[in-house]
Amino acid sequence: MFANNQIDVSSLPKVEHLEMHPIHRNYLYVLFINIFLVYGSIILGLVIIRTFSDDQSFNQFALYAVCALTVISLFTSILYYLGFKKRKYAMREKDITYSHGYLVTKTITLPHNRIQHLEIARSFLARKLGLSTLKIYSAGESGGDIAIKGLPKDVAETQYAFLTKVINERL
Incomplete structure (x- = not known):
């Protein structure tokens, strides 16, 4: 039988308590x-x-x-x-969270099972400074895509490899 029990909202994990990593300076x-x-x-x-x-x-x-x-x-x-101070990200075992904004902060949490495609991009200037952009495309058209700009090259490649492994295990 169908059940839709109410959840105690105060017991849910808070995004504010998440250990967010800043973007490279x-x-x-x-x-x-x-x-x-x-x-x-x-x-x-x-x-x-x-x-x-x-x-x-x-x-x-x-x-x-x-x-x-x-x-x-x-x-x-x-x-x-x-x-810039608000650009932060966190990787957890089931999702990735990215926060950014200027006057208003936008936080996106994308579950790993919604990831469709990954990409690492590096502009000329970013290459010279050792930076990369990790682009994570989600399923659907909800605007849940994430582009984490300003990651060190090795961090972006490590996260890319981890997320690729997660996606391949799902298939």
């Missing part, structure tokens, strides 16, 4: 370099065009745009720095 450099490259190239382009332009209205616009982009890049850097 070098990933913060990746974030800052990316901000610098994106905003810096736009600012540099505006400054170069402004230098050779005779149009006063464009020169005025370019000046305001450069100031605005500088402020936005500083604000973005501060947000990334504050959010």
Whole structure:
């Protein structure tokens, strides 16, 4: 017969008590370099065009745009720095948990039996700093995919091997 008994919520394990591992500090450099490259190239382009332009209205616009982009890049850097401290992960025998966010923290826990596919990605800059991204794709379209960016290469490969073993044992 079907039963759907109520669970005592206070007896459930708490995510806050989970030992979360921080992302490697070098990933913060990746974030800052990316901000610098994106905003810096736009600012540099505006400054170069402004230098050779005779149009006063464009020169005025370019000046305001450069100031605005500088402020936005500083604000973005501060947000990334504050959010970096919230990037943490934990691996347990039955699931993996990843927490991240800037102003709002998002925590995703993905049971191993829902993992469909694994991938390790390394951008040029991440390779130079010895970092990798472990991408974990889940079953369904619920948005439960996890991409843990900023893992040291050996840690990402170890976790990849562990999760691959778990998935293969399931089959």
